[in-house]
Amino acid sequence: MRLVFAGTPAAAVPTLRRLASEHDVAAVVTRPAAPLGRKRVLTPSPVAQAAEELGLPVIAAARLDEEATTAITALDADLGVIVAYGGLVREPLLSAPRFGWINLHFSLLPEWRGAAPVQRALIAGDPDLGASVFQLVAELDAGDVFAARTVPVPGTATAGTALELLSVDGAELTASVVRGIADGTARATPQEGEPSFAPKLSxxxxxxxxxxxxxxxxxxxxxxxxxxxxxxxxxxxxxxxxxxxxxxxxxxxxxxxxxxxxxxxxxxxxxxxxxxxxxxxxxxxxxxxxxxxxxxxxxxxxxxx
Known part of the structure; x- marks a missing residue:
């Protein structure tokens, strides 16, 4: 498969590495370098750093505007894969890849749609965490789900350590869905149940x-x-x-x-x-x-x- 990958934080890196080992990643879309630490040193995102190590082209975009849409559309990708990029994919970019976009989300959808699913689940005291791979649609995290997995997390794990565990399991889950899309065996089903939402934390x-x-x-x-x-x-x-x-x-x-x-x-x-x-x-x-x-x-x- 010819892929375009979009992601920004460390939690997206395992999926990028896993997909790059099997497929042609035409480009990696990530948010621009940001000032970090007390000295505010301009630092590329973890995904940008991984892409450089893998020798993959990077499109740095704070949002998927007309310029970014033109650059990504020109890649002529079969599939877009997004993991915690930090921006919305809208039309016409949503339909640009042949099979559209899939999203790895760190919750058992429709639970905890939004920017901070693991954090909100832990705050709520949920007994289980999980990961879902779904077809990206215009509505927030509402697309049909290809695969989901419940991931046991130690009862003392913080959001940081839980995300590390979920990112590894999620990478394998995403890779299996991409293989299914490539060979025509992947099937997605509508989300069932009342959704809950996970807005960004302040x-x-x-x-x-x-x-x-x-x-x-x-x-x-x-x-x-x-x-x-x-x-x-x-x-x-x-x-x-x-x-x-x-x-x-x-x-x-x-x-x-x-x-x-x-x-x-x-x-x-x-x-x-x-x-x-x-x-x-x-x-x-x-x-x-x-x-x-x-x-x-x-x-x-x-x-x-």
Whole structure:
């Protein structure tokens, strides 16, 4: 198959590599280089870096406008494959490849249509995660599904580690669908059930509510880690929470903080949350217990949302 691939983050790289090993990838479409880190160094996307390693042509496009549409249409591709590109495919580009476009989406559709399916599923406490490959249509994540797979994820996995697992399984799932389309055996079926939606997360979504039970607090921590990041405020300053888990033992009042040798315990509506790594405002990541020991007047400090 002659393919055009569109994707941007690291979660799209396994699918690109898998398809490039079997098919002719005419070009890779990805979002332009963006400034990253404290020094704001202009950095190509993970997909752009993988494409360069594979020797594939790259079309850098912030959106699939007329210029990008013309360039992609000229490729005369059999099929378009999109994985977390970060932009919408509209007509006439939607119909430009011979078989249209397929999309790898990290949910069991019609659950969690939208930009942040894994994150929203973890925040909601869903027991299962999954991946679906579907025919791209104009409506958001609403096309017929070729294949889906439930992926067991450890109960402590964050959105970052869950996406790593899903991206590998999703690459194999997508490759099998592309083979089916190539040999004429692929069949897609309409989505069934009431859809739920997963809008992009904002910084505010990372605020932890200490008045909730620890299961809900931990679920939100998992869903917003590493992006946009879990955080709380202590003494008026934002504190990022990088690593945490529910703790056994005596309860603390919601928002109350107690130090230990290796962690700080923050009270919730049920059991405490044990926080082992933090990042104070303007500083680098550090051990939470070390940070706590360095606080003047730590007694009586409380965490707020």
């Amino acid at each position: 910084l505010a979504d990372g605020a932890l509510d200490w008045d909730a039970p620890v299961e809900r607090v931990f679920a939100r921590f998992r869903g917003v880690t590493p992006e946009p990041g879990a955080h709380t405020t202590i003494d008026g300053q934002m504190l990022k929470i990088l690593d945490a888990a529910p703790a056994a033992g005596e309860s603390l009042a919601p928002g109350s903080i107690a130090g230990s040798k290796s962690a700080i315990l923050i009270g919730t509506a049920s059991a405490p949350l044990a926080v082992t790594r933090v990042q104070p405002a303007g500083k680098g990541p550090m051990n939470a217990a070390d940070w706590w020991r360095g606080q003047r007047g730590a007694e009586g400090m409380r965490a707020g949302s």
